[in-house]
Amino acid sequence: MLDPIARGCEAVLRLLTRLHWLGPLVLRLFFGYFWLETGWAKLHNLDGFAARFVDWGIPFPAASAALSAGTDFVGGLFLMLGFLTRFTAAAMGFNMVVAIALVVIKNVAGFDEFVELDEVVYVLIFFWLLMAGPGKASLDTLVARRLGIATPQMRLG
Template sequence: MRHYVATTASRLLGILHAGRWLGPLVIRLVFGYFWLETGIGKVQNLDGFTQRFIGWGIPHPAFNAALSAWTELLGGLLLMLGLFTRLVSIPMIINMIVALALVVSTRLMGLDDYVEADEVLYITIFFWFLIAGPGKISLDTLIARWLGIRTRD
């Protein structure tokens, strides 16, 4: 019985290990689509988005609203493609830090509120992409292989 359980567990772990490329792909596609969609909505209603920046007291609201909207749109698209994944994670993290600091933090009271804020989750996911990269199924990996750069995937 013990041998059967160990063998079954070993097989299951082998299957999961062989499919480890699927996790980053799914997260990249879903998370990237989320940002692409929010960016498109903000770009299509840039005047309304700018008004929100004015209400929040963000300096240079027209410029910063456009920058934020286009960062989300292009960042989401590039994330879905797995293209420049690590690089694009940096402006996305900055975008979320600014949102957290200038908009969201006004209604947060303590550490629990910060940890539960969506922006903290987004920053964490982008940080993971910055460190871990896009995964095996991505344009970044394809380009790296074409250039002869070894990847750990």
């Protein structure tokens, strides 16, 4: 027989298991909105954003800035919707790796500073989305269901 604390813990774990879809949804909505808003701001000041690319020595600054800003905007929207999530996470993660390699790493003196970079956290979130997928509450899961493709989210219930 379980004691009251164990029963309470078990009940909480059952509830969390039933709500497993909520974590990826909330992450995608807020993280996606962050990127949507960032991309929107960059797209509406593309000349200024491209000028920063010139200062950083990034090749083809106007085209690179437009591609980066567009990736942020469209990628943010797709993340919010859970649409093409794994592809989007890969593209946006690559965008962040390029930002780290060409811009951010120049100001990093050691591993402690590296792991504290916002961009590293972003890459890790994109990696998680790439590996785990969008979760049950997503267009990807809806499309897969319509096409009769089984996904891990569908098997989880």
